[in-house]
Amino acid sequence: xxxxxxxxxxxxxxxxxxxxxxxxxxxxxxxxxxxxxxxxxxxxxxxxxxxxxxxxxxxxxxxxxxxxxxxxxxxxxxxxxxxxxxxxxxxxxxxxxxxxxxxxxxxxxxxxxxxxxxxxxxxxxxxxxxxxxxxxxxxxxxxxxxx
Amino acid sequence: xxxxxxxxxxxxxxxxxxxxxxxxxxxxxxxxxxxxxxxxxxxxxxxxxxxxxxxxxxxxxxxxxxxxxxxxxxxxxxxxxxxxxxxxxxxxxxxxxxxxxxxxxxxxxxxxxxxxxxxxxxxxxxxxxxxxxxxxxxxxxxxxxxx
DNA sequence: CTTAAAATATACAAAACAAGTATATTTTAA
DNA sequence: TTAAAATATACTTGTTTTGTATATTTTAAG
Numbered sequence: 598x599x600x601x602x603x604x605x606x607x608x609x610x611x612x613x614x615x616x617x618x619x620x621x622x623x624x625x626x627x628x629x630x631x632x633x634x635x636x637x638x639x640x641x642x643x644x645x646x647x648x649x650x651x652x653x654x655x656x657x658x659x660x661x662x663x664x665x666x667x668x669x670x671x672x673x674x675x676x677x678x679x680x681x682x683x684x685x686x687x688x689x690x691x692x693x694x695x696x697x698x699x700x701x702x703x704x705x706x707x708x709x710x711x712x713x714x715x716x717x718x719x720x721x722x723x724x725x726x727x728x729x730x731x732x733x734x735x736x737x738x739x740x741x742x743x744x
Numbered sequence: 745x746x747x748x749x750x751x752x753x754x755x756x757x758x759x760x761x762x763x764x765x766x767x768x769x770x771x772x773x774x775x776x777x778x779x780x781x782x783x784x785x786x787x788x789x790x791x792x793x794x795x796x797x798x799x800x801x802x803x804x805x806x807x808x809x810x811x812x813x814x815x816x817x818x819x820x821x822x823x824x825x826x827x828x829x830x831x832x833x834x835x836x837x838x839x840x841x842x843x844x845x846x847x848x849x850x851x852x853x854x855x856x857x858x859x860x861x862x863x864x865x866x867x868x869x870x871x872x873x874x875x876x877x878x879x880x881x882x883x884x885x886x887x888x889x890x891x
Numbered sequence: 892c893t894t895a896a897a898a899t900a901t902a903c904a905a906a907a908c909a910a911g912t913a914t915a916t917t918t919t920a921a
Numbered sequence: 922t923t924a925a926a927a928t929a930t931a932c933t934t935g936t937t938t939t940g941t942a943t944a945t946t947t948t949a950a951g
Contacts, residue, residue: 598748598826598937599834600856601909608852622926635912642928655919658926671855679745685863687746702886704878705755708818709747712866716832719859731851739849745908748938769897782941789899802948805897 606632607640607678608671614650615666615725622659640678647677667726675720683720685713753779754787754825755818761797762813762872769806787825794824814873822867830867832860 609630614621627637641660645652651663662669676682684690686709756777761768774784788807792799798810809816823829831837833856 598746598751598831600832601745602834603909605833605835605852612852624926633911636910638927639911645927652927653919654917654925654927656923656925657920658918660927684745685747686752687749688752702879702882704875704882705752705759707878707882708866708870708875712863715862715866716859719855719862723855728851728855731854732849735849735851735854750938771897780940783939785898786940792898799898800948801896801898801946803894803896804949805947807898 601678603636603640604675604678606630606637607644607674610637610640611644611649611662611669611674611725612728614660614662615669615729620653620657620659620661626660644674644677647673649673649677662725665726666729667724669725670721671723671725671728672717672720682717683713685709685716689713748825750783750787751822751825753777753784754791754821757784757787758791758796758809758816758821758872759875761807761809762816762876767800767804767806767808773807791821791824794820796820796824812873813876814871816872817868818870818872818875819864819867829864830860832856832863836860 610626610632613626613629623638623641624634626632626641627634630637632640641650641652644650645660648663649669650660652658652660672682681690686706688703688706689709757773757779760773760776770785770788771781773779773788774781777784779787788797788799791797792807795810796816797807799805799807819829828837833853835850835853836856
């Protein structure tokens with residue numbers, strides 16, 4: 598029903614790298630994001646495999662964004678981790694053939710597809726550059742409100 | 745990540761009762777919807793508990809909608825089964841306190857909230873009367889196309 | 892007033908999925 | 922040559938979903 602932790606972590610990891618603007622090793626990322634090192638490594642493997650981040654082995658190794666943050670969307674991260682975009686219902690996935698009781702005409706499927714499309718559009722329309730900007734604004738609002 | 749089967753079944757069960765316009769026993773519903781009898785009973789217990797359907801014990805017992813289908817929304821079914829509306833991310837649920845690495849200012853949470861609100865609004869805006877109407881239209885389209 | 896067909900309550904079990912961990916290996920800057 | 926890093930692969934644990942079983946209660950009909 599919910600986004601998995603893995604996707605949530607992946608988003609935060611990319612955000613972290615976008616913010617750092619420099620190469621970071623897995624241990625630092627894992628500490629900053631409060632994700633176990635091993636799990637972070639696993640996720641970063643997927644992100645690197647999808648070409649969103651670059652990885653470097655050896656001493657001075659680590660990870661960095663593969664391109665500027667205004668060229669990475671939330672949807673790309675979702676796909677990197679999940680292997681596809683968001684889907685509201687299982688029945689929208691390949692080979693599901695669910696027309697359970699609907700005699701080959703399922704009006705729920707249509708509806709779920711609409712919701713799915715909308716969410717994916719949202720995820721696609723937001724880049725990590727925008728997320729950084731949002732955070733900056735939000736911090737300013739908070740400090741202004743705190744006076 | 746996906747809607748659970750339980751919610752999917754619940755939607756279909758309510759749709760089935762809306763379509764039937766009469767009292768049906770659990771066995772018939774389970775057969776029509778291709779859901780195991782036991783699981784269907786469990787789900788209908790929740791739907792009855794939430795006041796969406798009425799249940800009748802004994803011979804000639806069964807289930808029927810508690811009110812006209814134009815007064816039942818998809819969101820109500822979601823809440824009956826899940827105990828709350830849709831939430832895109834766990835971090836939006838009570839007592840989650842996730843500001844992991846975001847120093848008390850999580851811009852993802854804002855975003856997930858926006859998506860959540862949108863989906864809930866969708867679910868709230870559609871009644872089962874509308875779903876019946878949709879199905880009718882869709883069938884007409886299909887048979888027209890098949891000539 | 893008995894009976895059989897129905898729902899209900901409660902608990903249990905199995906399966907699927909998510910989350911996290913461990914070990915051995917490879918790469919590379921110093 | 923060495924130590925710090927990533928990588929590959931497999932394994933374990935925990936949680937959630939899904940489904941099942943048993944005993945009980947209710948009720949229309951004969």
